[in-house]
Amino acid sequence: MILYDFIDRLRRSLRAKLILTFSALVVLSVALSAAAGIVLLGTAIRRQAQDKVRQDLNGVIEVYQKEGQRIAAAVELIAQGLSAGQLAGGHGRSWERYWREAISEKGLDFVSLTDEAGRVIYRPLNPGARGDRYPNDIARWVQWSKKTVISSERFSQGQLEREGGDLSARARIVTADTSRSAEQGRFHQSDGLMLVAASPVKDDKNRILGIVFGGVLLNGNEELVDRAQRMLYRQERYQGRDLGTVTIFLDDYRIATNVTTAQGKRALGTRVSEQVYRQVMERGSRWVGRAYVLDAWRIAAYEPIRDISGRPIGMLYAGILEAPFVRLRNKVVMVYLAIAVLTVAALVLVVNWASGRIIRPVRELVAATEEIARGNLGYRVPVKGQDEIGQLGDSFNRMSAELKRVTDGYLELNRTLEQKVVQRTKELEAARDSLVQTEKLSSLGRMAAGIAHEINNPLTSIMLNSHLMKEKLPKNSRLHEPLDLIIEETARSSAIVKGMLEFSRQTVSHLRPTDINRALEKTLRLLDSQLMMQKVSVSTDLSEELPQVPADEGKLRQVFTNIILNAGDAMPQGGRLEIATKWDGERRKVRISFADQGSGIPREVLPKIFDPFFSTKGIKGTGLGLAISYGIIKQHGGEIEVQSREGRGTVFTVVLPLERNQI
Amino acid sequence: MAKKIKILVVDDETAVAKSIAGALAGKDLAADTAGGGQAALDLDQKNRYPVIITDLMMPGMDGLELLKKIKARRPEALVIMITGFPSVKTAVEAVKLGAFDYIPKPFTPAELRAVVRRALARVSLEGQPQKISGKSLYAIPENTWAKIEDDGNVKIGMHPVFLDTIGHIGEIELPKAGERLAQGEACVKIIDSRERKHRLWCPVGGRVVAVNEKVRYDLKPLVQDPLGQGWLLVIAPDDLESDLKNLVPMED
Numbered sequence: 006m007i008l009y010d011f012i013d014r015l016r017r018s019l020r021a022k023l024i025l026t027f028s029a030l031v032v033l034s035v036a037l038s039a040a041a042g043i044v045l046l047g048t049a050i051r052r053q054a055q056d057k058v059r060q061d062l063n064g065v066i067e068v069y070q071k072e073g074q075r076i077a078a079a080v081e082l083i084a085q086g087l088s089a090g091q092l093a094g095g096h097g098r099s100w101e102r103y104w105r106e107a108i109s110e111k112g113l114d115f116v117s118l119t120d121e122a123g124r125v126i127y128r129p130l131n132p133g134a135r136g137d138r139y140p141n142d143i144a145r146w147v148q149w150s151k152k153t154v155i156s157s158e159r160f161s162q163g164q165l166e167r168e169g170g171d172l173s174a175r176a177r178i179v180t181a182d183t184s185r186s187a188e189q190g191r192f193h194q195s196d197g198l199m200l201v202a203a204s205p206v207k208d209d210k211n212r213i214l215g216i217v218f219g220g221v222l223l224n225g226n227e228e229l230v231d232r233a234q235r236m237l238y239r240q241e242r243y244q245g246r247d248l249g250t251v252t253i254f255l256d257d258y259r260i261a262t263n264v265t266t267a268q269g270k271r272a273l274g275t276r277v278s279e280q281v282y283r284q285v286m287e288r289g290s291r292w293v294g295r296a297y298v299l300d301a302w303r304i305a306a307y308e309p310i311r312d313i314s315g316r317p318i319g320m321l322y323a324g325i326l327e328a329p330f331v332r333l334r335n336k337v338v339m340v341y342l343a344i345a346v347l348t349v350a351a352l353v354l355v356v357n358w359a360s361g362r363i364i365r366p367v368r369e370l371v372a373a374t375e376e377i378a379r380g381n382l383g384y385r386v387p388v389k390g391q392d393e394i395g396q397l398g399d400s401f402n403r404m405s406a407e408l409k410r411v412t413d414g415y416l417e418l419n420r421t422l423e424q425k426v427v428q429r430t431k432e433l434e435a436a437r438d439s440l441v442q443t444e445k446l447s448s449l450g451r452m453a454a455g456i457a458h459e460i461n462n463p464l465t466s467i468m469l470n471s472h473l474m475k476e477k478l479p480k481n482s483r484l485h486e487p488l489d490l491i492i493e494e495t496a497r498s499s500a501i502v503k504g505m506l507e508f509s510r511q512t513v514s515h516l517r518p519t520d521i522n523r524a525l526e527k528t529l530r531l532l533d534s535q536l537m538m539q540k541v542s543v544s545t546d547l548s549e550e551l552p553q554v555p556a557d558e559g560k561l562r563q564v565f566t567n568i569i570l571n572a573g574d575a576m577p578q579g580g581r582l583e584i585a586t587k588w589d590g591e592r593r594k595v596r597i598s599f600a601d602q603g604s605g606i607p608r609e610v611l612p613k614i615f616d617p618f619f620s621t622k623g624i625k626g627t628g629l630g631l632a633i634s635y636g637i638i639k640q641h642g643g644e645i646e647v648q649s650r651e652g653r654g655t656v657f658t659v660v661l662p663l664e665r666n667q668i
Numbered sequence: 669m670a671k672k673i674k675i676l677v678v679d680d681e682t683a684v685a686k687s688i689a690g691a692l693a694g695k696d697l698a699a700d701t702a703g704g705g706q707a708a709l710d711l712d713q714k715n716r717y718p719v720i721i722t723d724l725m726m727p728g729m730d731g732l733e734l735l736k737k738i739k740a741r742r743p744e745a746l747v748i749m750i751t752g753f754p755s756v757k758t759a760v761e762a763v764k765l766g767a768f769d770y771i772p773k774p775f776t777p778a779e780l781r782a783v784v785r786r787a788l789a790r791v792s793l794e795g796q797p798q799k800i801s802g803k804s805l806y807a808i809p810e811n812t813w814a815k816i817e818d819d820g821n822v823k824i825g826m827h828p829v830f831l832d833t834i835g836h837i838g839e840i841e842l843p844k845a846g847e848r849l850a851q852g853e854a855c856v857k858i859i860d861s862r863e864r865k866h867r868l869w870c871p872v873g874g875r876v877v878a879v880n881e882k883v884r885y886d887l888k889p890l891v892q893d894p895l896g897q898g899w900l901l902v903i904a905p906d907d908l909e910s911d912l913k914n915l916v917p918m919e920d
Contacts, residue, residue: 466684531844
């Protein structure tokens with residue numbers, strides 16, 4: 006699950022993909038270069054180590070040869086000290102002493118004298134053993150060259166014993182098994198490896214009289230190998246061990262060495278690895294390479310030691326511990342790896358940073374698209390740079406803005422549509438209401454005209470006759486009172502009829518651009534005295550921005566007069582009448598409001614106030630004033646709105662459109 | 669007993685006709701009644717009434733037709749129209765066509781008698797009646813004149829002949845400024861020395877914008893210069909064009 010989540014996250018994260026890809030590249034390239042570097046370095050280090058060991062081996066050979074030359078010089082000196090007479094003559098005390106001194110002073114392990122054919126005539130350490138020949142060709146070489154010959158020779162145990170002294174015992178080395186030795190076998194190495202020199206004893210005529218042999222046993226010869234080690238490695242040590250070691254082999258046995266065992270003893274009697282043995286001893290060629298020496302890997306070089314006939318009989322070895330080189334190599338590798346890791350880390354950081362820089366705007370874009378998806382239109386991303394992502398951000402912002410603009414447009418359109426629907430519905434309702442009202446009025450008008458005409462005749466009769474009766478009645482008649490009543494009521498009927506007729510005749514004539522404020526002011530001036538009588542104070546708030554409205558000013562003033570006088574009637578105790586004009590630019594309508602502080606119109610009465618013959622004033626009113634006003638304003642394409650609160654007052658608002666073609 | 673002056677009252681409604689006749693009947697006046705136009709013409713043929721009062725709206729022959737026929741026959745006969753309100757304009761038109769005056773229904777005996785008295789005074793008027801003329805001058809004949817001013821308003825005054833028919837002016841009642849008047853409506857009331865109320869008809873409908881208050885106190889200009897200083901009121905006309913059709917132009 007965790008792995009799945011991780012992979013899933015990777016799949017979702019562009020940044021992770023980028024980092025992974027880059028990192029993979031970086032790791033791959035660094036790993037490759039590190040591997041190459043490590044291999045190259047390892048090879049170089051090994052080659053250098055091998056070169057060094059090769060040189061070391063040369064040094065060892067040099068030491069070996071120098072030892073040979075020293076022996077040769079010693080033997081030569083002994084040979085030169087001998088005379089023909091001595092060779093032929095007796096063996097006095099001085100003779101014996103000469104030889105003993107020769108052995109001890111010259112640092113030789115054995116000395117012998119042979120005749121010119123190589124037959125031993127004298128062994129100072131073992132005078133009894135004589136007459137034998139050395140089992141090698143040295144004597145012949147001396148005879149042939151008439152010069153001193155140096156050679157390394159194997160001396161069998163018998164030979165060693167014959168030479169006398171403790172040679173045989175010294176040569177004896179207990180062999181130890183090592184894991185890589187060529188063959189299991191002897192428990193003792195009894196042969197000796199002898200560095201031998203043979204020098205001729207010559208007469209005046211350069212004839213060889215005899216040959217002096219001398220040599221140094223290399224078995225257990227610590228002095229020689231230690232000297233070489235000192236010279237080459239100056240006792241350098243590594244982790245408690247000698248760094249470099251020198252060994253002399255007889256066959257594959259270490260007979261002189263400073264290679265030590267785990268116990269710290271010289272590893273005498275141990276054997277060389279089969280691989281080395283084969284190349285050096287069997288093929289007779291030098292071996293340089295990595296070798297497991299005793300118990301550690303070393304960089305080692307082996308050189309065959311040949312006897313006079315050229316047969317490999319032993320080896321010289323120089324070697325250094327591989328460990329320091331391995332350590333060096335490891336160090337280098339570590340450094341290399343460290344550099345690689347650091348490089349990778351640095352690159353990953355760089356990639357991380359760079360991808361972050363690349364990704365961040367993308368993320369911001371992603372976040373922005375989510376914002377937009379969530380409905381936050383017009384959301385902007387911070388745009389940096391001129392690159393493709395910057396351009397993307399730019400076009401995103403433009404898209405976002407455009408989206409917002411379009412959506413806002415739609416929303417606005419929706420809203421306006423809704424508003425329009427609501428407004429239109431309201432207007433239609435109002436239109437329907439007013440149509441009903443208008444219909445009521447016009448049919449009533451027609452009826453009124455007919456009725457008026459019909460009623461006028463009887464009224465005329467009544468009026469004429471009641472007057473006539475009054476004229477003819479005696480002055481003190483009690484009938485005067487009822488007659489006056491008849492006359493009065495007839496007059497009232499007449500007034501009603503007149504009103505009805507007026508109402509039926511309501512037609513506005515030409516509409517002219519009219520200054521509503523001026524019309525109001527004129528109306529107020531005319532009503533001044535009446536309003537004063539009614540204790541009505543008028544305050545006006547007339548808008549300066551009122552446009553001229555097409556209107557029949559006379560009819561309009563009739564309406565104003567009617568409303569103002571009504572307001573006065575609504576405030577029998579007097580009060581304030583606030584008149585205001587306002588320009589509703591949006592609907593292109595002028596609003597003229599009249600707010601009184603009267604008793605207000607009861608709610609149930611409100612819908613009837615524009616009905617003809619509806620009056621609250623009893624016999625004082627005909628109930629036609631507002632109906633006529635309403636008709637006039639309707640003919641202007643306008644409205645009269647009423648808001649009333651009982652006890653607070655009433656506001657009549659005359660609304661006049663600037664253009665007629667409105668509902 | 670002096671011979672009574674006979675007047676004809678024509679109305680399809682007998683009650684009205686009789687009431688009018690009753691209201692007029694007196695020491696020196698008597699009234700016949702006729703129920704229709706044709707009957708009226710027949711009676712007139714016989715009696716040659718100096719004054720005929722007729723309803724304007726009648727079935728069959730209406731008041732205007734009767735007026736035309738009587739005037740065609742006897743131009744000197746004075747015809748008074750009785751009108752309902754809707755036909756005030758028609759009444760003005762009727763005056764233009766030759767009616768002496770009209771009375772809107774319903775009316776009182778006093779109003780009726782005032783008009784009839786004026787008619788009788790006109791009948792007995794000697795010599796040529798005074799004629800008026802002027803630029804942009806119109807008139808409801810022998811009642812009021814209307815002069816269109818440069819500002820589009822209309823100045824209104826009393827026709828000199830009207831004055832001749834009422835004798836002495838006792839008192840004058842003017843409308844208030846701001847009042848609205850329709851064509852043919854009473855705009856000025858004049859009470860003569862016998863306390864008869866006479867009405868001057870508004871020649872042009874509209875709003876009263878000015879009133880010559882001076883004449884209230886000083887009637888002299890009204891008598892001496894009825895076309896000038898004696899003007900009565902100024903009206904801002906509502907629909908001058910259509911009103912003018914009912915008036916008689918007085919241009920030279």
